Amino acid sequence: MATQAIFQTQWQTYRKVIDRNYMFHREVYGLLHEILVTEAPQPFRFLDIACGDATGSAAALKETAVARYVGIDLSEQALALAAETLKPLPCPVTLVQADFAEALANWSEPVDVVWIGQSLHHLGTDAKGGVMHHVRRILNANGLFLIWEPTLSDGEDRDGWLDRFEHGSPPLWPDLDATEWDAMITHVRASDYPEPVAGWRALGLNAGFRTAETVFVAPTELARVYRYRP
Numbered sequence: 209m210a211t212q213a214i215f216q217t218q219w220q221t222y223r224k225v226i227d228r229n230y231m232f233h234r235e236v237y238g239l240l241h242e243i244l245v246t247e248a249p250q251p252f253r254f255l256d257i258a259c260g261d262a263t264g265s266a267a268a269l270k271e272t273a274v275a276r277y278v279g280i281d282l283s284e285q286a287l288a289l290a291a292e293t294l295k296p297l298p299c300p301v302t303l304v305q306a307d308f309a310e311a312l313a314n315w316s317e318p319v320d321v322v323w324i325g326q327s328l329h330h331l332g333t334d335a336k337g338g339v340m341h342h343v344r345r346i347l348n349a350n351g352l353f354l355i356w357e358p359t360l361s362d363g364e365d366r367d368g369w370l371d372r373f374e375h376g377s378p379p380l381w382p383d384l385d386a387t388e389w390d391a392m393i394t395h396v397r398a399s400d401y402p403e404p405v406a407g408w409r410a411l412g413l414n415a416g417f418r419t420a421e422t423v424f425v426a427p428t429e430l431a432r433v434y435r436y437r438p
Protein backbone atom coordinates (compact mmCIF):
# COMPACT_ATOMS: atom_id res chain seq x y z
CA MET A 209 0.00 0.00 0.00
CA ALA A 210 2.32 2.72 -1.34
CA THR A 211 0.08 5.63 -0.32
CA GLN A 212 0.51 4.67 3.34
CA ALA A 213 4.32 4.72 3.04
CA ILE A 214 4.50 7.97 4.99
CA PHE A 215 3.42 6.08 8.12
CA GLN A 216 6.08 3.44 7.50
CA THR A 217 8.97 5.83 6.99
CA GLN A 218 8.12 9.19 8.52
CA TRP A 219 6.35 8.54 11.77
CA GLN A 220 8.34 11.36 13.40
CA THR A 221 6.69 13.94 11.09
CA TYR A 222 3.22 12.76 12.12
CA ARG A 223 4.46 12.77 15.74
CA LYS A 224 5.36 16.47 15.35
CA VAL A 225 1.80 17.16 14.15
CA ILE A 226 0.42 15.32 17.20
CA ASP A 227 2.79 17.00 19.68
CA ARG A 228 1.83 20.48 18.44
CA ASN A 229 -1.86 19.48 18.64
CA TYR A 230 -2.31 20.62 15.02
CA MET A 231 -5.11 18.08 14.43
CA PHE A 232 -6.66 18.52 17.92
CA HIS A 233 -5.58 15.13 19.24
CA ARG A 234 -5.86 16.49 22.81
CA GLU A 235 -9.51 17.47 22.45
CA VAL A 236 -10.47 14.36 20.47
CA TYR A 237 -8.83 11.85 22.80
CA GLY A 238 -10.09 13.81 25.83
CA LEU A 239 -13.60 13.40 24.45
CA LEU A 240 -12.98 9.70 23.78
CA HIS A 241 -11.99 9.31 27.46
CA GLU A 242 -15.22 11.00 28.61
CA ILE A 243 -17.32 8.75 26.38
CA LEU A 244 -15.50 5.61 27.57
CA VAL A 245 -16.16 6.55 31.19
CA THR A 246 -19.77 7.67 30.83
CA GLU A 247 -21.25 5.70 27.90
CA ALA A 248 -19.29 2.50 27.23
CA PRO A 249 -20.36 -0.87 28.69
CA GLN A 250 -18.41 -1.48 31.93
CA PRO A 251 -16.02 -3.30 31.59
CA PHE A 252 -15.36 -3.03 27.83
CA ARG A 253 -13.21 -4.65 25.14
CA PHE A 254 -11.60 -2.00 22.91
CA LEU A 255 -10.64 -2.40 19.24
CA ASP A 256 -8.34 0.38 17.97
CA ILE A 257 -8.42 0.28 14.17
CA ALA A 258 -5.28 1.87 12.64
CA CYS A 259 -3.95 2.54 16.14
CA GLY A 260 -0.65 4.08 15.01
CA ASP A 261 1.62 4.51 18.05
CA ALA A 262 -1.50 4.46 20.28
CA THR A 263 -0.47 7.50 22.33
CA GLY A 264 -3.93 9.05 22.06
CA SER A 265 -5.74 5.82 22.89
CA ALA A 266 -3.41 4.99 25.79
CA ALA A 267 -4.22 8.38 27.35
CA ALA A 268 -7.96 7.99 26.68
CA LEU A 269 -8.00 4.51 28.25
CA LYS A 270 -6.30 5.62 31.49
CA GLU A 271 -8.58 5.10 34.49
CA THR A 272 -11.33 3.44 32.48
CA ALA A 273 -12.82 -0.06 32.76
CA VAL A 274 -10.89 -1.38 29.75
CA ALA A 275 -10.72 -5.20 29.93
CA ARG A 276 -8.96 -5.94 26.63
CA TYR A 277 -7.13 -3.89 23.99
CA VAL A 278 -6.56 -4.91 20.37
CA GLY A 279 -4.79 -2.56 17.95
CA ILE A 280 -4.44 -3.07 14.19
CA ASP A 281 -2.01 -1.14 12.00
CA LEU A 282 0.11 -1.62 8.88
CA SER A 283 3.13 0.25 10.22
CA GLU A 284 5.75 -1.84 12.01
CA GLN A 285 7.41 1.33 13.32
CA ALA A 286 4.17 2.62 14.84
CA LEU A 287 3.30 -0.77 16.38
CA ALA A 288 6.73 -1.01 18.04
CA LEU A 289 6.05 2.36 19.71
CA ALA A 290 2.47 1.28 20.58
CA ALA A 291 3.78 -1.82 22.40
CA GLU A 292 5.75 0.47 24.76
CA THR A 293 3.00 3.09 25.12
CA LEU A 294 0.36 0.52 26.05
CA LYS A 295 2.44 -1.25 28.72
CA PRO A 296 0.72 0.57 31.64
CA LEU A 297 -2.75 -0.66 30.57
CA PRO A 298 -4.14 -3.03 33.21
CA CYS A 299 -5.45 -5.55 30.64
CA PRO A 300 -4.26 -7.95 27.93
CA VAL A 301 -2.94 -6.10 24.84
CA THR A 302 -2.74 -7.58 21.33
CA LEU A 303 -1.18 -5.74 18.38
CA VAL A 304 -1.84 -6.99 14.87
CA GLN A 305 0.22 -5.85 11.86
CA ALA A 306 -2.31 -6.04 9.03
CA ASP A 307 -4.51 -4.15 6.60
CA PHE A 308 -7.54 -3.36 8.77
CA ALA A 309 -10.08 -4.05 5.99
CA GLU A 310 -8.67 -7.55 5.53
CA ALA A 311 -8.30 -8.18 9.27
CA LEU A 312 -11.90 -7.13 9.94
CA ALA A 313 -13.31 -9.30 7.14
CA ASN A 314 -11.92 -12.33 9.01
CA TRP A 315 -12.65 -11.08 12.54
CA SER A 316 -14.95 -13.05 14.83
CA GLU A 317 -14.06 -11.92 18.40
CA PRO A 318 -16.85 -9.70 19.80
CA VAL A 319 -15.91 -6.22 21.05
CA ASP A 320 -17.66 -3.45 22.99
CA VAL A 321 -16.02 -0.28 21.64
CA VAL A 322 -14.49 0.21 18.20
CA TRP A 323 -12.43 3.35 17.55
CA ILE A 324 -11.01 4.59 14.24
CA GLY A 325 -8.85 7.72 14.48
CA GLN A 326 -8.10 9.37 11.12
CA SER A 327 -7.79 6.28 8.93
CA LEU A 328 -11.07 5.19 7.33
CA HIS A 329 -10.87 8.12 4.89
CA HIS A 330 -8.05 6.40 3.01
CA LEU A 331 -10.67 4.09 1.49
CA GLY A 332 -13.24 4.83 -1.23
CA THR A 333 -16.89 5.22 -0.21
CA ASP A 334 -17.94 1.58 -0.84
CA ALA A 335 -14.91 0.21 0.98
CA LYS A 336 -15.62 2.51 3.95
CA GLY A 337 -19.13 1.02 4.04
CA GLY A 338 -17.67 -2.51 3.91
CA VAL A 339 -15.50 -1.82 6.97
CA MET A 340 -18.49 -0.36 8.82
CA HIS A 341 -20.57 -3.49 8.08
CA HIS A 342 -17.86 -5.65 9.64
CA VAL A 343 -17.64 -3.35 12.66
CA ARG A 344 -21.42 -3.63 13.13
CA ARG A 345 -21.15 -7.44 12.85
CA ILE A 346 -18.56 -7.79 15.64
CA LEU A 347 -19.90 -5.05 17.95
CA ASN A 348 -22.04 -5.99 20.96
CA ALA A 349 -25.64 -4.76 20.99
CA ASN A 350 -24.89 -2.21 23.73
CA GLY A 351 -21.52 -1.24 22.26
CA LEU A 352 -20.22 1.97 20.66
CA PHE A 353 -18.54 2.73 17.36
CA LEU A 354 -16.62 6.01 17.17
CA ILE A 355 -14.71 7.50 14.25
CA TRP A 356 -12.69 10.70 13.80
CA GLU A 357 -12.50 11.48 10.13
CA PRO A 358 -12.00 14.27 7.56
CA THR A 359 -15.29 15.84 6.55
CA LEU A 360 -16.33 18.07 3.66
CA SER A 361 -18.14 21.32 4.43
CA ASP A 362 -21.64 21.83 2.99
CA GLY A 363 -21.44 21.97 -0.80
CA GLU A 364 -17.67 21.32 -0.84
CA ASP A 365 -16.00 18.69 -3.05
CA ARG A 366 -12.71 16.87 -2.43
CA ASP A 367 -10.68 19.48 -4.35
CA GLY A 368 -12.21 22.25 -2.24
CA TRP A 369 -11.35 20.38 0.96
CA LEU A 370 -7.77 19.76 -0.27
CA ASP A 371 -7.37 23.45 -1.14
CA ARG A 372 -8.62 24.45 2.30
CA PHE A 373 -6.08 22.02 3.80
CA GLU A 374 -3.14 23.18 1.69
CA HIS A 375 -3.76 26.90 1.27
CA GLY A 376 -5.80 27.83 4.35
CA SER A 377 -4.89 30.91 6.33
CA PRO A 378 -3.19 30.84 8.78
CA PRO A 379 -1.06 27.92 7.52
CA LEU A 380 -2.24 24.66 9.04
CA TRP A 381 0.99 23.16 10.39
CA PRO A 382 3.54 26.05 10.51
CA ASP A 383 6.32 24.21 12.40
CA LEU A 384 6.81 21.55 9.71
CA ASP A 385 9.81 22.32 7.51
CA ALA A 386 9.38 22.35 3.73
CA THR A 387 10.38 18.69 3.33
CA GLU A 388 8.02 17.53 6.08
CA TRP A 389 5.11 19.60 4.73
CA ASP A 390 5.73 18.34 1.17
CA ALA A 391 5.66 14.73 2.37
CA MET A 392 2.44 15.32 4.32
CA ILE A 393 0.62 17.19 1.58
CA THR A 394 1.68 14.61 -1.01
CA HIS A 395 0.20 11.90 1.23
CA VAL A 396 -3.02 13.87 1.83
CA ARG A 397 -3.50 14.60 -1.89
CA ALA A 398 -2.90 10.96 -2.83
CA SER A 399 -4.83 9.20 -0.07
CA ASP A 400 -7.40 11.30 1.76
CA TYR A 401 -11.03 10.87 0.72
CA PRO A 402 -13.26 12.90 3.09
CA GLU A 403 -17.04 12.43 3.05
CA PRO A 404 -19.74 15.04 3.76
CA VAL A 405 -21.53 14.84 7.13
CA ALA A 406 -24.54 13.25 5.41
CA GLY A 407 -22.21 10.70 3.81
CA TRP A 408 -20.61 9.60 7.09
CA ARG A 409 -24.09 9.38 8.60
CA ALA A 410 -25.53 7.34 5.71
CA LEU A 411 -22.57 4.95 5.72
CA GLY A 412 -23.25 4.14 9.38
CA LEU A 413 -27.02 3.75 9.00
CA ASN A 414 -26.58 1.56 5.88
CA ALA A 415 -24.17 -0.63 7.85
CA GLY A 416 -26.97 -1.32 10.34
CA PHE A 417 -26.35 1.25 13.07
CA ARG A 418 -29.47 2.81 14.63
CA THR A 419 -27.99 6.23 15.28
CA ALA A 420 -25.21 8.34 13.77
CA GLU A 421 -24.30 11.65 15.41
CA THR A 422 -21.55 14.27 15.27
CA VAL A 423 -19.97 14.65 18.71
CA PHE A 424 -17.03 16.95 17.86
CA VAL A 425 -16.17 19.42 15.10
CA ALA A 426 -12.49 20.39 14.76
CA PRO A 427 -11.98 24.17 14.97
CA THR A 428 -10.55 24.05 11.41
CA GLU A 429 -13.76 22.28 10.32
CA LEU A 430 -11.59 19.81 8.40
CA ALA A 431 -12.67 16.79 10.49
CA ARG A 432 -15.33 15.54 12.90
CA VAL A 433 -15.89 12.79 15.44
CA TYR A 434 -19.00 10.63 14.88
CA ARG A 435 -20.69 8.23 17.32
CA TYR A 436 -22.74 5.28 16.04
CA ARG A 437 -24.92 3.03 18.21
CA PRO A 438 -26.12 -0.47 17.22
Ligand SMILES: C[S@@+](CC[C@H](N)C(=O)[O-])C[C@H]1O[C@@H](n2cnc3c(N)ncnc32)[C@H](O)[C@@H]1O
Binds near residue numbers: 261264280283326327
Ligand atom coordinates in the same frame (compact mmCIF):
# COMPACT_ATOMS: atom_id res chain seq x y z
C1 LIG B 1 -3.18 9.42 10.61
S1 LIG B 1 -2.56 7.96 11.40
C2 LIG B 1 -3.70 7.80 12.76
C3 LIG B 1 -3.09 7.13 13.96
C4 LIG B 1 -3.95 7.20 15.22
N1 LIG B 1 -5.17 6.42 15.05
C5 LIG B 1 -4.27 8.63 15.61
O1 LIG B 1 -5.44 8.91 15.93
O2 LIG B 1 -3.37 9.46 15.66
C6 LIG B 1 -3.11 6.74 10.29
C7 LIG B 1 -2.69 5.33 10.68
O3 LIG B 1 -3.42 4.42 9.88
C8 LIG B 1 -2.58 3.37 9.49
N2 LIG B 1 -3.21 2.78 8.30
C9 LIG B 1 -3.58 3.42 7.17
N3 LIG B 1 -4.21 2.57 6.33
C10 LIG B 1 -4.23 1.37 6.95
C11 LIG B 1 -4.75 0.09 6.61
N4 LIG B 1 -5.38 -0.12 5.44
N5 LIG B 1 -4.63 -0.92 7.48
C12 LIG B 1 -4.00 -0.72 8.69
N6 LIG B 1 -3.49 0.47 9.07
C13 LIG B 1 -3.61 1.50 8.22
C14 LIG B 1 -1.24 4.03 9.27
O4 LIG B 1 -0.16 3.10 9.34
C15 LIG B 1 -1.23 5.02 10.43
O5 LIG B 1 -0.69 4.45 11.60
